[in-house]
Amino acid sequence: MALLEVRNLKTTFKTEDGIVAAVNGLSFAVEPGSTLGIVGESGSGKSVTSLSIMRLLASNGRIESGEILFKGENLLLKSEAEMRKIRGRDIAMIFQDPMTSLNPVLTVGEQIAEATRLHLGLSNRDATAKAVDMLRLVKIPAAEKRLKDYPHQFSGGMRQRVMIAMALSCDPAVLIADEPTTALDVTIQAQIIELMNEMQARLGSAIVLITHDLGVVAETCENVLVMYGGNMVEFGTARQIFDAPKMPYTMGLLESLPRLDQAGSRLVPIEGQPPNLLRMPPGCAFEPRCRYRMPICKEPVALYDFGAGHLARCFLYDQRAEGQKTIPAENATLIPGTAVAPPQETRR
Amino acid sequence: MSKAPDLVVVRDLKKYFPITAGILQRHVADVKAVDGIDFEIRAGETLGLVGESGSGKTTAGRVILRLADATAGSVTFEGRELIGLNRGELRPLRKEMQIIFQDPYASLNPRMTVGSIIREPLEIHNIAHGAAADERVQELLRLVGLQPQHANRYPHEFSGGQRQRVGVARALAVGPKFIVADEPVSALDVSIQAQVINLLQDLQQQFGLTYLFIAHDLSVVRHISNRVAVMYVGKIVEIADRDRLYDNPLHPYTQALLSAIPIPDPDIERRRKRIILTGDIPSPVNPPSGCRFHTRCPVAFARCSVEVPAFNEYEPGHRAACHWVEEHGGKAPDLTAGSAVVA
Numbered sequence A: 001m002a003l004l005e006v007r008n009l010k011t012t013f014k015t016e017d018g019i020v021a022a023v024n025g026l027s028f029a030v031e032p033g034s035t036l037g038i039v040g041e042s043g044s045g046k047s048v049t050s051l052s053i054m055r056l057l058a059s060n061g062r063i064e065s066g067e068i069l070f071k072g073e074n075l076l077l078k079s080e081a082e083m084r085k086i087r088g089r090d091i092a093m094i095f096q097d098p099m100t101s102l103n104p105v106l107t108v109g110e111q112i113a114e115a116t117r118l119h120l121g122l123s124n125r126d127a128t129a130k131a132v133d134m135l136r137l138v139k140i141p142a143a144e145k146r147l148k149d150y151p152h153q154f155s156g157g158m159r160q161r162v163m164i165a166m167a168l169s170c171d172p173a174v175l176i177a178d179e180p181t182t183a184l185d186v187t188i189q190a191q192i193i194e195l196m197n198e199m200q201a202r203l204g205s206a207i208v209l210i211t212h213d214l215g216v217v218a219e220t221c222e223n224v225l226v227m228y229g230g231n232m233v234e235f236g237t238a239r240q241i242f243d244a245p246k247m248p249y250t251m252g253l254l255e256s257l258p259r260l261d262q263a264g265s266r267l268v269p270i271e272g273q274p275p276n277l278l279r280m281p282p283g284c285a286f287e288p289r290c291r292y293r294m295p296i297c298k299e300p301v302a303l304y305d306f307g308a309g310h311l312a313r314c315f316l317y318d319q320r321a322e323g324q325k326t327i328p329a330e331n332a333t334l335i336p337g338t339a340v341a342p343p344q345e346t347r348r
Numbered sequence B: 001m002s003k004a005p006d007l008v009v010v011r012d013l014k015k016y017f018p019i020t021a022g023i024l025q026r027h028v029a030d031v032k033a034v035d036g037i038d039f040e041i042r043a044g045e046t047l048g049l050v051g052e053s054g055s056g057k058t059t060a061g062r063v064i065l066r067l068a069d070a071t072a073g074s075v076t077f078e079g080r081e082l083i084g085l086n087r088g089e090l091r092p093l094r095k096e097m098q099i100i101f102q103d104p105y106a107s108l109n110p111r112m113t114v115g116s117i118i119r120e121p122l123e124i125h126n127i128a129h130g131a132a133a134d135e136r137v138q139e140l141l142r143l144v145g146l147q148p149q150h151a152n153r154y155p156h157e158f159s160g161g162q163r164q165r166v167g168v169a170r171a172l173a174v175g176p177k178f179i180v181a182d183e184p185v186s187a188l189d190v191s192i193q194a195q196v197i198n199l200l201q202d203l204q205q206q207f208g209l210t211y212l213f214i215a216h217d218l219s220v221v222r223h224i225s226n227r228v229a230v231m232y233v234g235k236i237v238e239i240a241d242r243d244r245l246y247d248n249p250l251h252p253y254t255q256a257l258l259s260a261i262p263i264p265d266p267d268i269e270r271r272r273k274r275i276i277l278t279g280d281i282p283s284p285v286n287p288p289s290g291c292r293f294h295t296r297c298p299v300a301f302a303r304c305s306v307e308v309p310a311f312n313e314y315e316p317g318h319r320a321a322c323h324w325v326e327e328h329g330g331k332a333p334d335l336t337a338g339s340a341v342v343a
């Protein structure tokens, strides 16, 4: 059994322009001790997915359907009181901007101790000792002294470490990290990534790492989920995704990237603009920008199974597209019931 | 390759921002944002300027264009000193030097149509008016890959990549020779960045433009630059031809910076050795004594905290400011020795 499994998640937001389906039928699973990378462009639904799992959506958001199974139990059926116990203890989250999730009026030590008191039932003294241990673990110098400092007295990189210390203080089974290094400088980013890898090796937590940096994914993740327009368009091991991407968006993303280890040659951009969730194309969400598009791509597209866990959402691998195919492409196994039409405009 | 003449020459340029305190606004300290930098930009080339947040890249770009006043030093453009010129004297030079901003959302006036945004510099500089200006706007829109009918739309009706194209069109309107591009793709989605980078390269070819390309993304900088300068807390620590800098970095900071960039290839990532620096980036208000990098440098020795290292030339065009390199006859320290292989 997977540790965390998301099945057919659909999350919508009420906005002035209509109902936006930010996540539309997403399914994936996370195994214990593994790292799953979620990549995709801005607005593709990465943060909404993680906030749905934590049940921390903004008030205009709603989980319309689906299941979120943690150790086999559906989190969507839990009461808010039950969720409060799960958050932090079983599933912890690190946000992109540490300032929004650290309490500015409490010292860093109080915040870490509070979590272990609440979730692990530690006494005040044990909780404080644990907080010192955690700060040492994330390599905050003079941890005992820094315990009494407030978040604003730390640099950006150190705050991110404090967040990691806090998130890991109750040994959560799953750690969801939403762009944990995006706001940081590269030399500091490297420190944090190393720290997260080290922590995982030590504590055995599963990590869901959300990022737009494919380099970070290559460095840290076993599995990669690529999102586009609110849904999964490709899933596989890092090797599968980087060596033999199947979905044209993934291919385009890798080609459009200037690489540190390859100078010179002209970049191959993905033409066009990212999709507008209020005006989605009827079939494949990527169709308007896809250089391999075919007439059949205007129909809802399913996931295809390439074996060894590699999945992609693209008609190039459907035998019905034979005769329309714009590049040679093998036929893969269609997974029944996975064809979803992108959300259509629903004006009120 | 024969060396092109220098278009811009920067010498010992400094920009301090005063910090004041109390009701009397007493001057208590300075943010030494740019603290004595030297480099040249050759006609027709792209010089990449990289460095972490707060290292002074934007400030350097703005002072070079005289969008901010220098505290000290010299900037010449085609041999002409810019520091000390008054507004009237600068005016004709503004046509020659333009800037593209980082944030395509904040840098365009939301109440002006895209057409009037591009048209404004044409009129200010008396380049075209009336129907001729309209025609030039259409031509510029086409040049940057937008439609002529986009002239009547407002910035909010465009995506980030399209807005950045508008910013490029505005900068090109006056026919400049030199453009400071300050993080022109940082705010864009990965899939859109390549569109704007290709556009900048095409325009450079077509019009023989010279770029100072500011970025913190070293992969983008490697792709677009002929030469690259690395900044750290207000100083340039190394400058060299692109491939030389990336293949043979001398300064320990350049080495660490390059090794910190993850490469989107799991096979390479697993074989790579990394240099993980300890400590935080120092503040430009109280920069460390001697070499500013000595607080984080794995090979720092006694001299480093006392004496400011000279910006020596070790190979033609390859300069670095580091005592270790100087004392080892231009050799780079091996920082990967002993550090872990990323598993």
Ligand SMILES: Nc1ncnc2c1ncn2[C@@H]1O[C@H](COP(=O)(O)OP(=O)(O)OP(=O)(O)O)[C@@H](O)[C@H]1O
Residues within 6 Å of the ligand: A013, A014, A015, A020, A022, A040, A041, A042, A043, A044, A045, A046, A047, A048, A049, A058, A060, A061, A212, A277
């Ligand atoms: N509270 C909200 N109200 C309305 N729309 C929302 C809300 N939160 C998110 N959305 C919309 O849902 C979509 C997905 O957003 P999400 O934050 O998940 O994107 P993301 O993939 O995390 O992007 P980024 O890389 O920019 O963080 C976007 O179109 C966004 O505008």
Ligand SMILES: Nc1ncnc2c1ncn2[C@@H]1O[C@H](COP(=O)(O)OP(=O)(O)OP(=O)(O)O)[C@@H](O)[C@H]1O
Residues within 6 Å of the ligand: B017, B031, B032, B033, B051, B052, B053, B054, B055, B056, B057, B058, B059, B060, B216, B284
């Ligand atoms: N107008 C100003 N007044 C006071 N300090 C300033 C001003 N502008 C910049 N600074 C300071 O000067 C230093 C250099 O800033 P600058 O914006 O040049 O850095 P940068 O290298 O462009 O960074 P980034 O990558 O974040 O854009 C910073 O410490 C900044 O806070």
Ligand code: SF4
Residues within 6 Å of the ligand: B251, B252, B253, B291, B292, B293, B294, B295, B297, B298, B299, B300, B301, B304, B309, B321, B322, B323, B324, B325
């Ligand atoms: S001068 Fe010293 S401290 Fe500075 S980079 Fe060189 S060795 Fe390191």
Ligand SMILES: [Mg+2]
Residues within 6 Å of the ligand: A046, A047, A048, A178
């Ligand atoms: Mg997000």
Ligand SMILES: [Mg+2]
Residues within 6 Å of the ligand: B057, B058, B059
């Ligand atoms: Mg800047």
